[in-house]
Amino acid sequence: MNVLESYVVYFLLPFLAILAVLLVLPFLPSNKKDIIKSFFPSKLGKPKKLLVVDDAGGPLADIQNYFNHHQKGYEVIIASTVEEAEKMLKEYLPDYAAIDLRLLNEGESPYQNVEYQGIEVIGTILAERMETKPIILSGHKWEEVEETVEKKFAQFPEMISDLKSNYVYKGTRDAGGYIKILLDTLRRLEKAKD
Numbered sequence: 113m114n115v116l117e118s119y120v121v122y123f124l125l126p127f128l129a130i131l132a133v134l135l136v137l138p139f140l141p142s143n144k145k146d147i148i149k150s151f152f153p154s155k156l157g158k159p160k161k162l163l164v165v166d167d168a169g170g171p172l173a174d175i176q177n178y179f180n181h182h183q184k185g186y187e188v189i190i191a192s193t194v195e196e197a198e199k200m201l202k203e204y205l206p207d208y209a210a211i212d213l214r215l216l217n218e219g220e221s222p223y224q225n226v227e228y229q230g231i232e233v234i235g236t237i238l239a240e241r242m243e244t245k246p247i248i249l250s251g252h253k254w255e256e257v258e259e260t261v262e263k264k265f266a267q268f269p270e271m272i273s274d275l276k277s278n279y280v281y282k283g284t285r286d287a288g289g290y291i292k293i294l295l296d297t298l299r300r301l302e303k304a305k306d
Contacts, residue, residue, distance in 0.1 A: 159185055159186055160186050160187070161187050161188075161204055161207050162186050162188050162189070162206055162208045162298070163188075163190075163201065163206040163209040163210070163211075163244070164190050164294070165192070165194075165196075165197040165210065165211040165212060165230060165233055166190075166210075166211075166215070166249065167192050167193070167215045174291075175188060175290055175294070176188045176190050178287070179294075183295070189204050189206060194230070197230075197236075198233060201233070201237065201244060205243070208247055209234075209244050209245070209247065211230045211249060212250065212282075213231055213249070213252070214229070214250065214251065215230050228257060234248065234275070238265060238271055246275065247278045247280060248275060248278060248279045249280050249282050250279070250280070251282060258276075
């Protein structure tokens with residue numbers, strides 16, 4: 113095989129095949145797009161993006177460091193307020209968002225805030241029909257927040273069961289416990305997708 117034939121076989125033909133797929137992709141029905149897309153990012157090792165929203169600053173940095181340096185396959189983005197989380201959702205388009213329901217404002221005592229501000233982040237994901245899969249993290253049991261969640265998302269009744277199945281009671285706020293909870297939940301969600 114001469115140099116020109118090698119160039120055509122090893123470079124030009126694969127390049128043209130990929131270009132053809134990319135040009136046709138916008139015109140395919142959505143179910144066909146999903147099939148074609150499934151061959152590209154995840155199969156090539158593109159990391160899943162995980163947004164972690166919590167007001168616990170110390171453990172958040174540890175979680176981000178652990179996932180980004182020791183847990184292959186995930187890129188972690190962190191936010192500690194609703195505003196930061198909504199900005200990160202739009203900027204990074206994460207695959208998953210692990211959201212603490214009870215977020216404190218700066219300088220606020222845990223005993224002052226009884227509202228579930230993290231629910232606003234979930235509301236943004238659902239209202240904007242994002243592909244991000246929300247994971248609810250809370251120090252409260254589901255029964256304690258169920259009524260609030262059902263009222264807030266009454267316009268999305270099909271999502272209530274998903275939110276309940278992706279609800280994680282985090283009895284710990286230390287980084288090691290938090291990391292284990294996140295890993296277990298992410299593995300369960302990934303397995304359910306396959």
